[in-house]
Amino acid sequence: MSLIIDASVQARRIIEKLLAVKPGEEVIIVCDTATDMRMAYALAAAVQAAGAEFTICITPSRNPGDRSTNVNKVIEAAYHGADVSIGLTRSSGAAIYNRALWERLKAKRIRHCSMVMRDMDNWIKGGALADYEALFAEGERLAEIWRQGKTIEITTPAGTEFRASIAGEVVFVECGKAHLPGMQMAFSDGEVSQMPNEGTAHGRLVIDGPICYIGSHAEPVTLEVANGRVVKCYGEGPAARRLRQILEEVENADNIAEIGIGLNPMSLRNGDFEEEKKARGNVHVALGSNLTYGGTVYSPVHIDMVMYEATVKIDGRLIVDRGEIVFERE
Numbered sequence: 001m002s003l004i005i006d007a008s009v010q011a012r013r014i015i016e017k018l019l020a021v022k023p024g025e026e027v028i029i030v031c032d033t034a035t036d037m038r039m040a041y042a043l044a045a046a047v048q049a050a051g052a053e054f055t056i057c058i059t060p061s062r063n064p065g066d067r068s069t070n071v072n073k074v075i076e077a078a079y080h081g082a083d084v085s086i087g088l089t090r091s092s093g094a095a096i097y098n099r100a101l102w103e104r105l106k107a108k109r110i111r112h113c114s115m116v117m118r119d120m121d122n123w124i125k126g127g128a129l130a131d132y133e134a135l136f137a138e139g140e141r142l143a144e145i146w147r148q149g150k151t152i153e154i155t156t157p158a159g160t161e162f163r164a165s166i167a168g169e170v171v172f173v174e175c176g177k178a179h180l181p182g183m184q185m186a187f188s189d190g191e192v193s194q195m196p197n198e199g200t201a202h203g204r205l206v207i208d209g210p211i212c213y214i215g216s217h218a219e220p221v222t223l224e225v226a227n228g229r230v231v232k233c234y235g236e237g238p239a240a241r242r243l244r245q246i247l248e249e250v251e252n253a254d255n256i257a258e259i260g261i262g263l264n265p266m267s268l269r270n271g272d273f274e275e276e277k278k279a280r281g282n283v284h285v286a287l288g289s290n291l292t293y294g295g296t297v298y299s300p301v302h303i304d305m306v307m308y309e310a311t312v313k314i315d316g317r318l319i320v321d322r323g324e325i326v327f328e329r330e
Contacts, residue, residue, distance in 0.1 A: 006124040011042035014187055015050055018132060019084055019113055020179035023051030028082040030075055032061045034090035036120055043086060055082075061091035064213045064246055064301050068092035069289050076100035083181075085112045093117060096184075097302050102292045108182035115187050117212070118274050127188030127267035127278050132176030135190050138263055139175035142192045142319070142327055146171045149314040152196070152259060154205075154283060156310045157322070158220055162203035162285070164196035164228075164256070166314075170294050175263065190264025190278040195293030199228040201256040205285055209276055209306025212286075213246070214239050216271035221305075230254040230287065243303075250288075252299035258286035260304070261312060261320060276306045281323035283310035 015021045027047045031040050040056055047054040057075050062068035071094050079085060079100050087095025095101075096114040104110040115122070122128060146166070154162040171194045178185035205223040210216045217239030224232040231254075233244045247253050260277060267279035277284040284306045288299035312320040319327045 007038060007042045007120060008045065010123050010128060011046040012049065014113060015043065015046035018177050018179070018185060018187070019111065021047060021050045021052045021084055025052040025083040026081055027052055027054045027084040027086065028078050029054060029056045029086045029088060030071065030095035031056060031058045032089040032091055032094065033058065034061045035088045036090070039115070039120065039123065040088055059089065059094060062089070062094050063091070064250060068094060068300050069097035069302055070094055070300070071098045071100070079104050079110060082110055085110055087112070087114045087116045089116045090119070091117070093302055097289055097292055099291055105182055105184060111178045111181055112184045113178055113187055114184065122188055122272070122275060125268065126270070126275055127190055127264040130176065130188070130190060130264050130266040132189070135263060136173065136175040136177045139173040139190075139192050142261070142263070143171045143173045145317070145319070145327060146192060146194060146314060151315055153313045154259070154285075154307070154310055156206060156208070156307050158206040158208045158307070159222070160204060160206045160307060160310065162201065162205055162225065164202070164259070165200035166194055166196055169195050169197060172293070188264065188267065188275065188278060190267060190280070191260045191262050193258050193260035195258055195290045195295050196228070196256060198290070198295055198297065201225050201228045205305070206307070207305045208308050209282065209284075210271050210273035211239060211243065211305045212273050212303045214242050215273070225256060228256050230256070246301065246303070250299065250301050252297050253288050253301050253303065255288060255290060255297045255299060256285065257288050257290035257295070257297065257302060258293060258304070260284045260286070263325065273304055273306055277304050281320055281325055283307050283312060283320065
C-alpha cells in the first residue's frame, strides 16, 4: 500500500508542479504491454484531479531495431489533439523518440514528460527525490555556456578520448520541468544534452557504465569513432558482443547522436542506465537516431551509454572534472 501512496504523491507532483497541467487540457499517456500500469493509473488520477482530461494508449512493446523509436499511426494522430504527452513505454523509447511527437514539440504545440524504460523505483527513489527547481536553474546556467560553444572534448581514466563540433545545435535542458509548450522533461530527470554536428565526432569511447538495452557490464566496451560514426567495437564480454550485433544489424545504429551531462545529485549508481545517465557528473553519449535533436539521421534505436569519472571541456573550458561538476567555479 505504501508504494501506491508514494506513486500517487509523485504523480500529483509531476502533473501539478512539473508539467503544470491546467483545467481543460488534454493529456495523452502512452504505454506499452510491459508498462507497470499502476504508474499510468496514478498519473491519470492526478490529471483528473487537476481538472484535465486523460487518454491512455497502449502500443506493442518494441525490441532494439523493431521500430523501437516509433509508435503506431493511431497514436501519432492522437498527439495532434493533446496539450501534454507522457511517455511510459517500458521496453523502448517509442513514446519519446518518435518523429510525430517531436514535430509537435518543435512547433510548440505540445509539452512532454518522458518516463520511458523506467519502473516504479525510478518514481519514488534516487533522482526522483531531487529539488527540481534548483536543478532546472542549474541546467539553464550550463546550457547558456554550452550554447556558445564550438567544440566539446571528453576524456576518462578508462581511456576515452573524444572530440566533436557542436556549433549551432540546440541545447536541451532536461531537468524536471516542462510547463510551457515545446518544453520536454523526464522523470526522474537531470541532464543537459546536445547533438554534435553530424559527421564531426572523432576519437575513442570507452563505455564503463550501463548501456541502453544491455544494462551494466563487467568489462568496458571500446568504440572507435570517425566522421561521426562508430567504425569499430572492441571487447570480448557479452555487452560488447550484443552492441556489435546491434551496430551490424540496425540501420544507422553507428551514428553519434547525442552528448549529455548528468546533474542530479540524488540519482543512484545502481546499474540502471536511465537513473545513471542523470547522475551528477556522469556523462553519456548516445548512438542511433538524432531526429529528436534536430538532426537528419533516422534509426530505429537511440542507445544511451554511460561513462564514469569523465572530464568534459567546451572550447577548452572545464565543465566536468573527473566526474565532478565544476563549470560554475571557472
